[in-house]
Structure formats: structure tokens, C-alpha cells
Amino acid sequence: xxxxxxxxxxxxxxxxxxxxxxxxxxxxxxxxxxxxxxxxxxxxxxxxxxxxxxxxxxxxxxxxxxxxxxxxxxxxxxxxxxxxxxxxxxxxxxxxxxxxxxxxxxxxxxxxxxxxxxxxxxxxxxxxxxxxxxxxxxxxxxxxxxxxxxxxxxxxxxxxxxxxxxxxxxxxxxxxxxxxxxxxxxxxxxxxxxxxxxxxxxxxxxxxxxxxxxxxxxxxxxxxxxxxxxxxxxxxxxxxxxxxxxxxxxxxxxxxxxxxxxxxxxxxxxxxxxxxxxxxxxxxxxxxxxxxxxxxxxxxxxxxxxxxxxxxxxxxxxxxxxxxxxxxxxxxxxxxxxxxxxxxxxxxxxxxxxxxxxxxxxxxxxxxxxxxxxxxxxxxxxxxxxxxxxxxxxxxxxxxxxxxxxxxxxxxxxxxxx
Numbered sequence: 001x002x003x004x005x006x007x008x009x010x011x012x013x014x015x016x017x018x019x020x021x022x023x024x025x026x027x028x029x030x031x032x033x034x035x036x037x038x039x040x041x042x043x044x045x046x047x048x049x050x051x052x053x054x055x056x057x058x059x060x061x062x063x064x065x066x067x068x069x070x071x072x073x074x075x076x077x078x079x080x081x082x083x084x085x086x087x088x089x090x091x092x093x094x095x096x097x098x099x100x101x102x103x104x105x106x107x108x109x110x111x112x113x114x115x116x117x118x119x120x121x122x123x124x125x126x127x128x129x130x131x132x133x134x135x136x137x138x139x140x141x142x143x144x145x146x147x148x149x150x151x152x153x154x155x156x157x158x159x160x161x162x163x164x165x166x167x168x169x170x171x172x173x174x175x176x177x178x179x180x181x182x183x184x185x186x187x188x189x190x191x192x193x194x195x196x197x198x199x200x201x202x203x204x205x206x207x208x209x210x211x212x213x214x215x216x217x218x219x220x221x222x223x224x225x226x227x228x229x230x231x232x233x234x235x236x237x238x239x240x241x242x243x244x245x246x247x248x249x250x251x252x253x254x255x256x257x258x259x260x261x262x263x264x265x266x267x268x269x270x271x272x273x274x275x276x277x278x279x280x281x282x283x284x285x286x287x288x289x290x291x292x293x294x295x296x297x298x299x300x301x302x303x304x305x306x307x308x309x310x311x312x313x314x315x316x317x318x319x320x321x322x323x324x325x326x327x328x329x330x331x332x333x334x335x336x337x338x339x340x341x342x343x344x345x346x347x348x349x350x351x352x353x354x355x356x357x358x359x360x361x362x363x364x365x366x367x368x369x370x371x372x373x374x375x376x377x378x379x380x381x382x383x384x385x386x387x388x389x390x391x392x393x394x395x396x397x398x399x400x401x402x403x404x405x406x407x408x409x410x411x412x413x414x415x416x417x418x
Contacts, residue, residue: 003331004134005036006107009050010058011043012142013113013120014081016074017156018163018306019317020112020142021408024076025069026321027110027140028058034329037108041415046080046111047120051096053417060413068408070318071398073306076410084120087127094127101128101135103418108136108328112321114143114154118336119362125334136328139336139358140321144303147193149364150356151338155317156303158391161199162313163305164188164298165392168203168210171296172241181238181291183229187278188298190245192216193367196302200243201380202388210243211236217367218377219251222259225281226288228378238291244281246274256280275299307405311394316351323353336361349390 008031012020024042031040040058043049056077058066069076087094100106109128111121118139125137141148146157168186175184188197194215203209211232214220232240248256260280275297282295316339324337335355342350372381398405 003036003329004107004136005038006105007039007041008037008108008110008325009041009043009055009101009104009106010077010110011046011050011112012075012077012079013046013111013117014079014142015114015144015303016079017142017144017303018073018159018309019155019313021069021072021074021076022314022317023112023140023142023155023321025066026318026323027112027325028061028066028069028321029063030322030325031108032059034325036329038105041104041106042077045078047082047084047093047097048080049078050100051093053100055415056410056412057415061410065408065410068398068406070314071306071309071396071405072407073304076408081116082120083116084123087123091127094124097124098128098131098133101133104415106135108138108325110138110140110324110328112140112142114141114145114148115361115363115365117142118148118358121336122334122358122362125358129334136331136333137358138324138328138332138355139361140324141336141338141361142317144196145190145193146195147365147367148361149366150336150360152341152351153339153391155313155320157195158313158388159305159309160189160196160302161202161388162310162392163302163308164196164199165202166308167298168200168243169206169208172203172208172210175241175294176239181233181289182293183233183240183282183285183289183291184242184294184296185278185282185285186210186241186243186296186298187246187275188243189302190216191247191274192365194245194247195368197243197245198368198372198380198384199388201384202392205385205389210241212240212242212378213380214242214244214248214378215368215373216245216247216249217370218373220248220256221251222256222284226284229285230289233289242281244278246277248277307397309396310392311396312391314396319353327355334358
């Protein structure tokens with residue numbers, strides 16, 4: 001598609017992360033510098049904000065505050081989980097989006113999110129092209145789950161992995177202080193891909209990790225789990241630290257969380273709202289072994305813990321935002337920016353940025369390689385450590401005021417409705 005002149009619209013979608021706003025900062029800073037972009041808008045709550053004509057004028061924000069977004073967690077513009085239907089079945093939302101795009105001369109659209117968000121982005125791109133409306137559409141990757149296809153890793157994963165690994169080390173030290181048996185179960189996010197739970201292996205790399213790690217990529221057996229825990233306790237003075245993905249499943253494909261819950265609610269994309277499997281397994285251990293147990297659900301903290309953000313992650317997320325704008329302003333569309341892992345002459349990790357077709361990323365999950373899951377599905381290999389260590393380097397925090405982080409404070413001035 002040709003180089004266009006008009007408004008830039010940016011939206012955030014799906015689960016937040018500690019660096020999603022760093023990508024937003026990258027998009028905003030780069031867009032404000034591009035001559036072909038006349039206005040820079042940020043949608044309130046993603047697609048829903050565009051449908052409702054609720055978006056902010058980013059040109060009214062102070063550059064200092066936009067830069068502070070790099071170290072501000074969560075989604076500054078507000079997020080959403082809104083599933084667009086196939087436009088061949090129901091094009092109501094698409095016609096409304098086209099109406100809004102035309103009204104505000106939106107020629108550049110950027111959507112920041114994970115698998116479902118890339119699906120949304122891809123659908124919009126295809127509809128706009130089929131309608132004959134020129135708009136360059138680019139997906140900006142984001143997900144702590146690290147499960148987007150086609151990219152070596154995703155913004156948000158490294159910082160979440162660093163949080164998971166660090167907290168695991170701290171729990172390991174705390175859980176081992178008493179001279180009585182104790183089983184501790186850590187529940188980590190991960191529906192179908194266990195990248196974050198695998199990050200507890202980084203704690204093992206420092207001698208303070210779990211004896212048992214279970215990912216959703218491998219079928220989970222409750223009977224085998226009980227036997228695994230007993231074996232560790234028998235050989236470890238009654239102590240056992242376990243890490244489990246919230247999405248572990250039986251050999252029949254049933255979420256283990258569902259086996260212990262009457263009915264799990266589902267989101268707008270049809271995904272079960274997982275959680276509680278750690279507590280269920282801790283209760284099982286207490287009933288089986290009669291020992292003290294603890295269940296620790298990392299929950300929201302693993303994705304919003306910006307105080308443990310990786311410098312590599314923050315900077316790559318920022319560059320991903322800038323690169324997305326550059327691709328679009330050079331005429332690219334229907335693409336997602338991806339990370340390519342390379343190494344310099346000294347063997348040091350270097351990230352290169354490319355772009356691939358959106359449809360390749362939409363609804364395609366990248367799981368942990370089977371060969372990295374070892375010891376009969378209870379541990380992770382050192383290959384994962386080599387993969388993840390370069391990504392968690394550096395300490396990148398918000399500046400402090402009165403000993404507390406100074407996060408971005410956006411004015412959020414709405415664009416007047418036309």
C-alpha cells in the first residue's frame with residue numbers, strides 16, 4: 001500500500017503488562033515525529049473506544065509524561081477484551097469502524113496486544129482493504145505468555161519471567177526455614193503455553209528453584225503428581241516446592257482447575273477464567289501427606305510488577321512501538337513487528353526487528369518446545385535458561401518521588417466528537 005497522510009490511531013487490548021506502555025510510548029513518540037501523520041490519537045479501552053468515538057489527543061500530552069510511560073505498568077489508555085465477529089457473518093462493527101476512520105481521517109491504525117488482539121487487527125486490516133479504504137494497519141506485539149507465533153519472544157514476557165524467577169527464589173528461602181515437612185505450590189499464568197512457569201527454572205539456575213515444574217504442554221496426571229511429590233519429600237527432608245501453570249490439563253484435555261471447580265466462567269473469546277489450581281493441589285497434598293502446605297498464586301503481580309522490569313524488555317518494547325510506526329509510514333500494512341534473535345561477534349545477544357503478515361500471528365500459539373520439558377514432564381532443561389537469561393538483563397524502574405515510583409500521569413483529553 002502507498003504512503004499515506006492522515007491520523008494515527010493506537011489502541012491497547014487484552015491483559016496488561018509491565019511494559020505495554022513502553023510500546024505505547026514508542027508509537028506516540030515516533031508518530032508525533034512523522035510528517036505523514038497529522039494527528040495522534042489513543043483509543044480509550046481499545047476497539048470499544050473507537051466504536052464509541054472515545055479517544056485521547058496525544059498531542060496534548062507532555063513529552064516527559066509520554067516518556068514516563070516506559071516505566072509505567074498496566075494499560076494507560078485502558079484495555080478491553082472485545083471479540084469482533086467474522087465480517088463475512090456480521091459486519092456491523094466493521095462498518096462502524098470504517099465510519100469512524102473516515103470521519104477522523106484515520107490512515108494509520110496500531111493495535112497492541114496478544115493472539116486475540118492480532119486476530120482483531122488482522123480482521124480490521126482485511127475489511128478496510130476490501131472496502132477500498134486506504135489505512136495501514138500494524139500489530140504491535142504484547143503478551144507475558146510469550147506465545148505469539150513468528151517472534152522469538154514478546155514484550156512483557158521477560159519482565160514477567162524475571163518477577164516469577166525472583167519471587168520463586170524468595171519463596172524458596174522462606175519455605176525452607178522450618179524443620180517440619182512442607183509443600184509449597186506456586187501457580188503461574190499460562191493457559192496453553194507454559195513459558196512463564198518455565199521461568200521458575202531460572203531460579204533453579206541459582207540453586208533456589210522448584211523441585212517440580214508442570215507445564216500445560218504435557219498431560220497432567222493427579223496420581224503421578226502425588227507420586228512425584230512423595231518422591232521429592234522422601235529425598236528432601238519432607239520439603240517440596242512446586243510450580244504449576246494455571247492451564248495444566250489432563251490427558252483428556254480437561255483443565256485441572258475445572259476438575260476442582262464446579263463451573264469456570266468464560267470471557268468474550270470463550271476462554272475459561274482459570275485460577276485456583278495451585279490451592280487445589282496444595283489441599284490435595286495436605287490431605288494425602290498430612291503436612292503443612294502453602295499455595296501462592298502470583299496472579300496480577302507477575303504482569304504488573306514493574307519494580308522488577310528488565311531493561312532489555314523495556315527498551316525492546318519501546319523500539320517495537322517505534323518500528324511499528326516506521327513500517328506503516330513506509331507503506332507497510334497488515335503486518336506485525338517481530339523480534340529476531342541474533343548474536344554479535346562476541347556472542348552477545350542482539351535483537352533485530354522485522355515484520356511478518358498479521359494472519360500468521362492471529363490465533364496461532366507458540367508453545368514451549370517439547371525437548372525443553374524433561375524428567376518425565378517435571379522439569380525444564382538448561383536450553384530454556386540459555387534462551388531466557390539474555391532477556392531478563394538490567395534493572396529498569398520508574399524514578400522515585402518520596403521513595404515511591406513516579407508513574408506517568410496523562411491528561412487524557414478527549415478528541416471532540418464530530
